Amino acid sequence: MPNTQDAQPVVAGSASCLVVDDEPGVRRSLVRMLEAQGFHCHEAGSGVEALAVLDRIGEPPLIVSDMRMPEMDGIGFLEAVRDRYPDTSVIMLSGLSETTTAVDCLHRGAADFLLKPISMSELQARVARALEKRALVLQNRYYQETLERRVHEQAQRIQELFLQGVQMLARALEAKDAYTRGHSIRVSRYAVATARSMGFEGGSLDGIRLGGELHDIGKIGTRESVLHKPGTLTADEFRQISEHPVLGERMLSPLARESPDVLRIVRSHHERLDGRGFPDGLRGEQIPIEARIVAVADAFDAMTTRRPYRESRPPDQAMAELRRVAGTQLDPEAVEAFVAAHAWSEQVA
Ligand SMILES: [Fe+2]
Numbered sequence: 001m002p003n004t005q006d007a008q009p010v011v012a013g014s015a016s017c018l019v020v021d022d023e024p025g026v027r028r029s030l031v032r033m034l035e036a037q038g039f040h041c042h043e044a045g046s047g048v049e050a051l052a053v054l055d056r057i058g059e060p061p062l063i064v065s066d067m068r069m070p071e072m073d074g075i076g077f078l079e080a081v082r083d084r085y086p087d088t089s090v091i092m093l094s095g096l097s098e099t100t101t102a103v104d105c106l107h108r109g110a111a112d113f114l115l116k117p118i119s120m121s122e123l124q125a126r127v128a129r130a131l132e133k134r135a136l137v138l139q140n141r142y143y144q145e146t147l148e149r150r151v152h153e154q155a156q157r158i159q160e161l162f163l164q165g166v167q168m169l170a171r172a173l174e175a176k177d178a179y180t181r182g183h184s185i186r187v188s189r190y191a192v193a194t195a196r197s198m199g200f201e202g203g204s205l206d207g208i209r210l211g212g213e214l215h216d217i218g219k220i221g222t223r224e225s226v227l228h229k230p231g232t233l234t235a236d237e238f239r240q241i242s243e244h245p246v247l248g249e250r251m252l253s254p255l256a257r258e259s260p261d262v263l264r265i266v267r268s269h270h271e272r273l274d275g276r277g278f279p280d281g282l283r284g285e286q287i288p289i290e291a292r293i294v295a296v297a298d299a300f301d302a303m304t305t306r307r308p309y310r311e312s313r314p315p316d317q318a319m320a321e322l323r324r325v326a327g328t329q330l331d332p333e334a335v336e337a338f339v340a341a342h343a344w345s346e347q348v349a
Contacts, residue, residue, distance in 0.1 A: 017062035018042045020050040020077065021093070022069045026116070030064055030093075033120045037127060047072030051080055059085040061131060064123075067094040067101065075104065082109040087138065089130040093118065162254050163210075170217050177228060179307050188212030190297035193341035194334060198293070204261065211265030212294050218248025218266065230309050242278045245270055264288040269295050272329045292331035296322060296338045299330060315342070 017039045021027040024045070031041045042057055044050035048071045054060075063081060067074035074092055081090055089111040094101060102113040111130035114123070174180045191212040192205055200208065219227060222244055226237045233241065248266040255262050268291035271277035273284050287295075303318035313321070319339055326332040 015062070016040045016042060016057060016060045017064065018044060018050060018053060018057070018060050020044045020047065020063065020065035020069070022046055022066065026066070030118075030123070033118075033123050034062075034064070034127070036120065037124050046070055047074070047077030047080070050077060054081070054085065059088055061087075061089060061134060062127060063088055063090045064127075065090060065092055067092055067096075067105075075108065078105060078108055078110055087134070089134045091126060091130055159254065159258060166214060166217055166252065169220060170214055173217070173220050176224070179228075179305065183301055183305065184213045184216060186301045187215060187294060187297045190300060190338065190342070191294045194293050194296060194338040195290075197341040198333065198337045204290075207259055207261035208265070208290050208293060210259065211262040211269075211290055212297060214248065214252060214262065215266055215269045215294055215298065216244060216248065217251055218244035218246065220251075221247045242270070246279050261288070261290050265290045265294050267291070269298060271295070273331060274328045277329075287331075289331075289334075293334045293337075296330050296334045299325075300338065300342075 015038070017034055019027055019030045019034065019041055020043075021030065022045050027043055027045070031043060034041050039062070042053050042060070044053045046069050047065075050063075050065070051072075065074055065077055069077070072080075074094070078090055078092065081088060090109070091112045091114060092105045092110045093114050093116055095116045097115055105113045111133065112126050114126060170184050174183055188209050189212075192209050195205055195208045219241075222241055226233070226240050229237065245267050249263050252263055252266055265288070267279065268282060268287050271280065271282045271287040271291060273287070273292075275281050275283035277287075300315075300318050300322060303313045303321060304315055306312045319342070322330060322335045322338065326335040
């Protein structure tokens, strides 16, 4: 037997409780005992009446109910209460010593089961124990929900800080080179406009925006002498530069769970439809669609800006070149969507 003397005295204050018993004498006596413990009591003479009272007063912390009542028996009432007011502690009372009924009540979620006649001290101790358990359950749930929310908020903040860091890195990387300044932001804008005209929306556009902005982040690991070399690259230099998609994907691995599309863009923006791209030699639809879109935007921006090894081309020539390599290097649908989006933005400008 648990030592009921150790139970915390309940601080009922103005807490309400509902007493349900079809015998007015028993009900009054229960009400007196509970009022002495500080409860504000509501009364009902049957399960049906009790449910009507609950409809009116809302969810009380405590219900003390008889088992044998007309209209709806104690078990039926207990089930209805558990269903509608799961945070209420229900203590069941019975005049009959039936083990199976007691077990049944506890099994169906009653906080306790008491046999009549009940002494004041016993009732008060059992009530205190039931309410202490209820308070712990509610507290536990509160802590769990608060903790989950805080963990989520902190994870989001960590990701934000990480993103700010890599965005600053991407800009720092471009700022060192007059030829590529603004490249990532333009690629990002072109890619988003293209994706939008292909029907992308919401979160997938956000992924493309960020992927466009960070697509070359892996170049941070490429030597500047190679990055800015005006002439043709040697095989070794080409190997070094072609490592940037994989390196970039590795750098951005903290985004793997929340933004896998960003990682796909970074890894696959140099793949070609004919399988002659890098790093994986993917073909056609094996190449993630987001990466195919960014590849078009990347190619257009590279052609329309001046590079150490060549002059820039006018937009209409660059567009014609995109169409010429559509189907071998670039995705034809993405190229057409880009051309359409670009024509529309020109009209608006
Ligand atoms: Fe690249």
